[in-house]
Amino acid sequence: MGKTKKNNTKRVIPENEEFENFRMYHQLQYDRIDKLESRRETFSNFVITISAGIYLVGFGDLSKLNLISGIFLPVIISLINLSSIIFAHRSKHYIKMHQERAKIARAEYAPQLNSISSKVEKIDSMKDPLRRDMIYRYLHVSIIVIAILSVLGYFYYGIKI
16 A cells, blocks of 8 residues: 655545545445445344234234234235335345446456455355345245235135124
């Protein structure tokens, strides 16, 4: 890295300001990736908790099954889980965009760092069926399937209005 010099105010000033700008930009991209991944997981966990709570309250006593608990609550569960799947899918595009920005910045401003990164074979996480976002997606889809089965069970065992 570049040398630094001190001025009279005892503030350290980087000699190579361009490299410092690159470093801050590169870090910003990975900070944004971290925030997107954290938001996605927090939202998924929140939706899973809400879904479990709705099932506990709505289906706690099957003798009191009615139109709201038999149809309305499973539809709500399906919709919020579908929104979580969509949110995770959309955020993946932004994560990939920030990764690509960081890669381009490395190639332009830190070719030595980029050559180190290119020496290690990158695993294509998009092809991994057990990656973290897919596990969440499988869980949300299974909750949606359970909600659909709940509605079908409600129609099968009789409608009480």
